Amino acid sequence: MPSTYSYIRSYWISFKWSTRVAAVCLLLAAGLGQPGTALAQTPPNTPIITTPAFDGQVVSPFDVHMETAVFSDPDPGDTHFCSDWEIWTVTPSERVWSATCLTGVEKVHTHFGDGTFEGSRAGQTSLAFSTDHILRVRHRDQTSLYSNWAQRAFTTGDQTQVFPLQLDDVTSAPTPTWMDESASPIVLSPGSPAPSLRIDSGAGDLLLQFSGLDGATNTITNPAMLGSDVAARVVINGGSGGLVLPASRLGFQERLGFSRIVYLPPVSVAASGQVYFWVSANGSTYSGNASQTAPDFSTLARGSPVPWEVLQPGFEVEIVATGFQLPVNIAFVPNPGPNPTDPFYYVSELYGKIKVVAKNGVVSDYATGLLNFDPGGQFPGSGEQGLGGIAVDAASGDIFCGMLYDSAPPNGPHYPKVVRFHSVDGGHTVSTQTTILAMVGEDMGASHYISNVSFGPDGKLYVHLGDGFTTSTALDLDSFRGKVLRMNLDGSAPSDNPFYNAGDGINARDYVYAYGLRNPFGGTWRAADNSHYEVENGP
Incomplete structure (x- = not known):
């Protein structure tokens, strides 16, 4: 049996511990009952996004300014440790850029270079054009508690949009x-x-x-x-x-x-x-x-300097006009008027516009909505189709342009055609348009399609066509593809063309000026000897 002394010792030890536990409980209870002495930490307040400034703002896909107001936390003394930033596309819902636990000034103001592009934008340095996005940001305090996510909806501008510094x-x-x-x-x-x-x-x-x-x-x-x-x-x-x-x-x-x-x-x-x-x-x-x-x-x-170096003395390259979306070709007015607002040159854009640039540098629309199909697709890739070359007739001021058209909208095969545009306001906007030659049955799609258009020294219209990725067409005189065509301004075939023969009906061979070509996308005339040069895209 234990001695009396042992009982006394056990009781004293139990009394000491129970007293201490009771004291601690009393202290906690007292603390919880006093205002301002809560021991539980509270997360930071949800950040306030200040840039982009409002939902739906259109911003540059190359540099989205992301900024919040200063850190705020209900707990006195808590400080801003870092911030997480994310950008998501709306459709589909996908995170395309993120930056985790940024410190320093980037806690409240960051840029693309502070994070990483991911998902469908992995390896890119910008967001997609004309796309709806969501910016998300949350603040973290020094105790590792996070705020709720704040978010701002914004849209990236299109390829022609100029953004301010x-x-x-x-x-x-x-x-x-x-x-x-x-x-x-x-x-x-x-x-x-x-x-x-x-x-x-x-x-x-x-x-x-x-x-x-x-x-x-x-x-x-x-x-x-x-x-x-x-x-x-x-x-x-x-x-x-x-x-x-x-x-x-x-x-x-x-x-x-x-x-x-x-x-x-x-x-x-x-x-x-x-x-x-x-x-x-x-x-x-x-x-x-x-x-x-x-x-x-x-x-x-x-304009800001172009990203190349001029090697030949006496030449200078500078930006004289901006605001173009996928410009394909340029055609100067042979005899421009004397006024600053007179048309100086025209630019064809791949996705269905012709723009006019005046002598004072002002850019405006000459013709829009010229395609009867949606050219959208990957670029480079399936989106490489639409308008091609362009030329201005010195006598009439009319514009001739090559392009593709949907033969059975909205999902029919795409064929090439040449269209003549006429203006009644001095070349500022189109009044009428006439298809002078439609090449039915000549399937074309992305790249290798109708391209360069020019006037020769003989006054005839010269039109380049790629092989449509069907290489056999280039040597087939019964196909328009893979050729340089020569035609009158009404779209008819000149009788002095190399293969002209009205006796068997007018067809592709009556228009052929040169053949055996793959993708003659560029071309020009040499004034010294009236020779025509064509430029092949690709090997």
Whole structure:
């Protein structure tokens, strides 16, 4: 049996532990009963998405600005540890880009380069054009608790859309620069008021300013960061003496570390006058005016440099017009009018439009909806079909264009045809269109279809046709495919064509000028000897 001492020792130990447990329970109960002393952690509040700014906003598929308001958490003292970002397509529902647990400034403002494209966009660097998307973001605190997902619906723009350069700040280091094309600094003269160049918003929110000081240097004003992104605008003020400036480049770094260059045209500004330019995402500038508060990209002032190098001295390549979707061919007006608004050249777009570019650079629609089928499909791939070559008749100003048509809409075989367009308003818009030759039975689809159209020195129309991926047609004189055709402007076959024979009826061989071709997509005439050159796409 245990001794009396053992009983006493056991009782004391039990009493000590039960007392401690009771004390702890009392402390917990007391704590739970007091306001502001809850021990359970609460997740952060759902983020507020500030960019894109509203549901349905159309944004650039190449650079979606993703931004939230500052972190918010019900628990005092909790901090923002990181954020998860996702972009999903709506139809089909698929995650196409994500970034997990971003820290630093990217917790509240991020770009594609901070994450990874996945799913159907794996390996890409942009989203698909003209597609509905959902942006999702959630915040995480330092205790590893996540907020609910916030989301914003947005749509990517189409291939022709120009997007503004969006900025909220220009960094002081590296120092912003303003140079001419020889890399010499642009120095403004002094004045009262001094001439200046400023980058601001349509509402006048200043991002950066160069002002004349002493004729040897400029004063650079770089204010604090704006509260949100704005569309960048350049305003040049002539000051008291006016300004004449060469073509120039503004260079700076934005808050997120991206280097930007803005390309400005030569300008002449009267004393006390101002000129305005809207800036696109690639640094191109577009003419604006004082009344505009939102970007207007209708008139290009100066395009950003093209991504190639001119090797032959005396030549320069620059962007003179933008806003085209899959341009296929270009045709200059042989004798353009004297006015700035007169048509200068025409551009055929693959998916059923012809656009006219005036002498002042303004681009507008000449003809639209020219296809009777939906050309949509993978590009490159099944989507490579529609309009082809284009040519302008010097005598009438009429436009001739080659294209495919659906012989039994909406799902019939596609055949080639040549269409003549006539205008009654000086070539600005089409009035009537006439099919001058339809090549029934000549199946064509993506690529290897009807292409180059030109006028020869003999005044005849020359039309190139690919083999339609049926190689045997190229040597078959009874097929239009794989040939260069020669025809009159009404679509009839000239009697002096190499294989013309009216005795057996008019058919494909009566139109053949050259044959044995695979995909003669390009072509032109050499003035020195009136020779016709054709360019083969592919091997």
